[in-house]
Amino acid sequence: MSQALTDAARLAHDWLDGLTERPVQARASLEDLRARFAGPLPEVPSAPEDVISTLDRDMRDGLLGSAGGRFFAWVIGGGLESALAADWLVSTWDQNAALYACGPAVSVVEEVAGEWLKDLFDLPREASFGFTTGCQLAHMTSLAAARHAVLKRQGWDVESDGLHGAPRLRVIVNDQKHGSIQQAVNYLGLGQRSLVPVETRGDGRIPADSFAQVLSETDDATIVVLNAADLNIGACDDFETLIPIAKDAGAWVHVDGAFGLFARASAKHRHLVRGLEHADSWATDGHKWLNVPFDCGIAIIRDRVAHKAAMTITAPYIAARRAARDQIDWNPEWSRRARGVPVYAALRELGRSGVQDLVDRCCDHCAAIVAGIGALPNVETVSEPMLNQGLLRFTQVGNAPEENDEYTDRVISEINDTGEAFFSGTTWQGRRAMRVSVVNWRTTEDDVRRAIAAAADILSHHRELI
Ligand SMILES: *Cc1c(COP(=O)(O)O)cnc(C)c1O
Secondary structure (H helix, E strand, O other): OOHHHHHHHHHHHHHHHHOOOOOOOOOOOHHHHHHHHOOOOOOOOOOHHHHHHHHHHHHHHHOOOOOOOOEOOOOOOOOOHHHHHHHHHHHHHOOOOOOHHHOHHHHHHHHHHHHHHHHHHOOOOOOEEEEEOOHHHHHHHHHHHHHHHHHHHOOOOHHHHOOOOOOOEEEEEEOOOOHHHHHHHHHOOOOHHHEEEEOOOOOOOOOHHHHHHHHHOOOOEEEEEEEEOOOOOOOEOOHHHHHHHHHHOOOEEEEEOOOHHHHHHOOOOHHHHOOHHHOOEEEEEOOOOOOOOOOOEEEEEOOHHHHHHHHOOOOOOOOOOOOOOOHHHOOOOOOOOOOHHHHHHHHHHHHHHHHHHHHHHHHHHHHHHHHHHHOOOOEEEEEOOOOOEEEEEEOOOOOOHHHHHHHHHHHHHHHHHHOOOEOEEEEEOOEEEEEEEOOOOOOOHHHHHHHHHHHHHHHHHHHHHO
């Protein structure tokens, strides 16, 4: 076997084994990293094993330990062992997962993974799906299908005629929407001014009265985007109430469930997303709560005709196999990696009960961190976790709110500097807060304890200074 490949497997093991002890925060500075990697394009070849060993040496302290169990920033999952190993094999097999003809086995595995996900989330079994690079492109795919359907109802064929002269189309959104919705709207040529945000009054949920009001304002073609867990507090819209109102108004309802869709897999948390199955499309991520390596989002779309119309293309050299599923009909990409395979592996490794355990365990860990740090002096619990996201704020007696904003950011950065845990900040309701987000299968009770201890140390040090 090639030395480079053998070395890479060993280095990967080293990295994973080191996650519990290494600092979570990257230590190398921007200048260090530039100095190490920059330089002219090499004029001559190098041995593959030398490329790999140098890369490993130069990367290590510039890597974030987000694959490990003490990383609670943003929403970034780890890699389940089977999913990571399957991802290695996907690179090794190097199939072009555009067509069945280019990789028969990966096409079928992706087809089965899609069916399993609909089952896991209890979404309509007749829905179609596409595996994209992430939730961003899952939004774009879903909203492209939505654009097709709502304009078709107005007698407009957007794939043929584009948007010049098309009927007006608006996109009603929760004001706590993720930025990827704005991006998807840009990709689709709808423009930011097509967005109509509905104010959420602090609980992160669209109020039914203002929703009905906004819907009734015009007869324009309408797409609604609802949240299944926003990134700050994990708030889920009231699907049971809002979806029927939207349907009555003839709107297409899309759900941003980047991580929140996984609440469907938990008996304990499913009530948060009740009624979501009545939507028209759903976008989620494999690389967050399912813990497959990066490069995996999933679009699930009830109207498979609209989905295919928005994504498919025919070309004379495409050998379409009618019986098989050609991924290219359902995805925005042409050539692509077989990103359904790690999903298949993860679902096989976990099974339905394992996904539920993973979701519930992450929620419990999040609650424990928020309770543990929240019980320390001068810590305000801004939002108790409903799911796997909580918010904390650090305060000092006598500080003005702006000073506590700065103080909160300072505490976050000092906790991160310890290397014991890593958190990120956010602005929520105009004030800075620390997000506690738990989605990694590797997080243990010991990791929770270490994270709380790191915060306690920083805060007690500050009290001594006063
Ligand atoms: C992460 C996230 C997205 C974007 O997903 P990507 O996989 O990064 O493209 C969208 N919505 C929410 C709520 C998210 O947390």
